[in-house]
Amino acid sequence: MTADVVVAGGGPNGLMLACELRLAGLRPVVLERLPERSRAIRAEALVGRVLELIDRRGLYGQLSAGQDGPVTTPFFNFGGVPLDLRELPVNPLYLLRIPQPVLEERLGERAAELGVDLRRDHEVLGFEQDDDGVRVRVRTPDGEHEIAARYLVGCDGAHSTIRKSAGIPFPDYGDQDVVSRGADVVLPAEILGGEQGSDDILQRNSWLETPELGRVPFGYHRNDRGAYAIGSFQPGVQIVATWEWGRAHIDPAVPATVAEVAASLGRILGAEVPMSEPPGPGPHRLYRLAGDSRVAERYRSGRVFLVGDAAHVHAGINGPGLNLGLQDGVNLAWKLAAALHGWAPPGLLDTYQQERRPAAERVVMQTQAQAALMAPGANVTSLRALFGELIGNPDTLGAIAAVMAGTDLHYPAPDTTQPHPMTGRWAPDVRFSSAHGAARLADLMRGARPVLLDLTADGSVVELANGWKDRVDLVVGQDADLAVDALLVRPDGYVAWAADPRTPPAVVETDLAAALRSWFGPAA
Template sequence: MGLMLACELALADVSVVVLERLTEVDTKIKAGAINFPSAEAFQRRGMLPALGAAQRDAFERFGAFLRQRQAAGATGVRQPPRFAGHFAGIMLRGDLLDESDPDFEGLGPASEVGLVPQEALERLLGARAAELGVELRRGVTLTGFDADEDGVRVHTSHGSLRTGWLAGCDGGRSTVRRLAGFPFPGTDPEITGHQALVELTGADALGAGWNWTKTGTYAHGPMPGRILTVEFDGPPADREAPVTAEELQTALRKVSGVADVTVDKVLSATRFTDHARQVPDYRSGRVLLAGDAAHVHSPFGGQGLNLGLGDAMNLGWKLAATVRGWAPEGLLDTYTAERHPLGAWVLEWTRAQVALMRPESHARALRGVIAELTGTTAATTFFAKKISGVGQRYDLPGDHPLTGRSAPDLELADGTRLADHLHGGQGLLLDLAGDAGVRGRAAGYEDRIRVLPSRCPGRPELAALLVRPDGCTAWAADSPGGPGTPDELDAALRRWFGSPATAAV
């Protein structure tokens, strides 16, 4: 999250320093995929080709797992139906998805990218940050800070520095959150989970994919040596202790019932729980939180990484506008107003999955009902929309159905797409009706908004769009007679981009 936020700030010519406790990229196995809003964010910054390459690598490892299982003589090994996500380990079949649903309209190339591991993302963002001139200080630990009305003095293991703002993107056990005194209400953990890449003996006896037993839940694959276990007998005694082969083997044997499966070597491993907590406000004066520092939950459904990336995209341009002095009153407060509801939803979404995975009769019965439902087009489409994030929307003023939603990736008459015109991190006023009056209303915003006259043959009803730097539609207008008036455009310009430079002069 820190690197994503740093890149957004650097795009706006804001000087930023990233402090990273680790000396190298973390290679522990973590999130394995991104959702549509995350892929879309990378596309809007020109990084979609790099994501595609990372996904091809992941698909090659998936293919290797299937070939490994087949070579070992495992039965029932076949290429699964097109994957559309999972809920509590219940797979959603892509062939049941209703792709005519309006929320899937106009998604563009970003919809083809999803299987990108967290480690690959960090390497891509690290390279991007370096290109933008971000200063990354590795091996540096934050030890304290003193905040006042004018800025923050940050104390580290390598000295102190003065900064205007401090953004805590330091994970679920955030030092910034603790030292700043943010409340962190929520629910306590009831599970111990492990995820690991290991070398196994006796793996042929394990079921591929997600499996439920009388003692817990486990998953095997889709990469060679990847295992996940969930035990429902309380949280781990020591979250900080290294994860050993013996610990993983004990957990795997317990939940799988396979007594002779052996963990010969640990390549990468993490331990997790299902505590679910969220700060009420993501800002306290000059200190802000993003990602797991602001909200923690179990990893089920793969929402954590994506939620953090969304936080960074939402906060980045607003903080940059504040630093550069053109932010309208209250702009930074909209960060919490827009992102907190999404975080609260994710906490509930993951709590529901934990309840469904419990190894007791009532949960098993309910899981059977949900599994039967997900065999239908309607339920698969519902769950897939939630998991993929295609239906996310902020509550913004305006009656147009696009307002508050991610801007559709329109294919324009010149062959470019809308996302191609957001690479620089500015806003975009797209005139699709040749209306000089609409374009003229952006006078004085040249340093914040790119004005683009064009045509969109595929959406003839659209007359104009105002898109924020994070890709959210701030205002939209249809052809004469539809929603979206010039006065509403003026209000949206001032609400999100402040006063025009000419008016300030």
């Protein structure tokens, strides 16, 4: 058997990619070295654009335990500086709290529903490739063997075997002088302060009260020794996180411990705070991260691609990693499907790196900026004060929120079209009426296919795309809440082409055909 695509790594990014490939009619094989799903909490929330994307796949209810659709957060922070987003005309910061083990479990369920071939206890050792395919060497419980595939995608994390085997450099962009640590812990009840009678867990746990330190507030704080954050989202368990500078020379082979996190907090506060491990099997958060910021020099080597942490690592400040990595997989999947189905235009697979590598560089930029704002020192204190004044301007605040959400992303348009201002941007969730009743764009994108939405009075635009109806869904609607005549939307949710009522019919015909050929190949 030859698989269409071998996906190395069965974490959230690998599972999301595999689900997209199945929706596109391909046969991916996912190889995961762990015999069982990891219970480690590496992330605790999805933030930003990825939640809109998940909604367009019909997954939001499954991930959110039945909520109707993505919701924005009224408050957030940038490098520990509070952001009040309530007054923004458009708040782009969607937030869903979901621990990574739960996310992985639910994406695994979705993959099983779609018939994804997930093979646990299968460790990729390396590969060889030629013009026709890839031969992947795998260690299994039954010994070593090879799996043949047309393409191979490394979703195998920051220490990616695939990236190393491909010889792709992974240069360091950042300052490794910062070390962040965090853990779920139990703090002694006698030092917890707050409104103990409140039904709100955040009100019940608002500060620590110790003889040495007096009142230590929860939330994010910094001093001339570092920064810390304390919070609680479940009864009886607190989250402690610390950031220290000048302590980067640590042994990554030595696992982090709660005692290490306690010692770090003690150094920052200047006095010991007792804490212990939570009861029960967990999963419980426990990590130590050095300040690596790396982006692979290239995302492709022949028939081999990189997705997620295999392609980029950065500080985990405010959780941009899954937003970035899951969108990598969705961007790549439909392009691999186009190549395997035989209609990919020249260069389509190269647009994966052209589009997603700048997105990674932007995340590295904003997380490094946040780390700089968190550093100790009087100069940084002054910088934080100035930054706090600047974000009082709604335009500045909105721009910062967009960077964090990834909604400022704008893909370049092909040279073959005269782009509408919406081209290359995320397609808004247009609401319209159709022959089947009220609808929205998100409903049309459940199957991960391109959509041409014709909103003209006579439905004439879709007739221009009949030669592509085998690979593009053609939809006619009326009474839209968007002032455009038509939208061509890629499977990953970005606008490939748009026309407004002022566009001359001859230009509509010419530019639509050019956009269809540029992204979806020649007409059938």
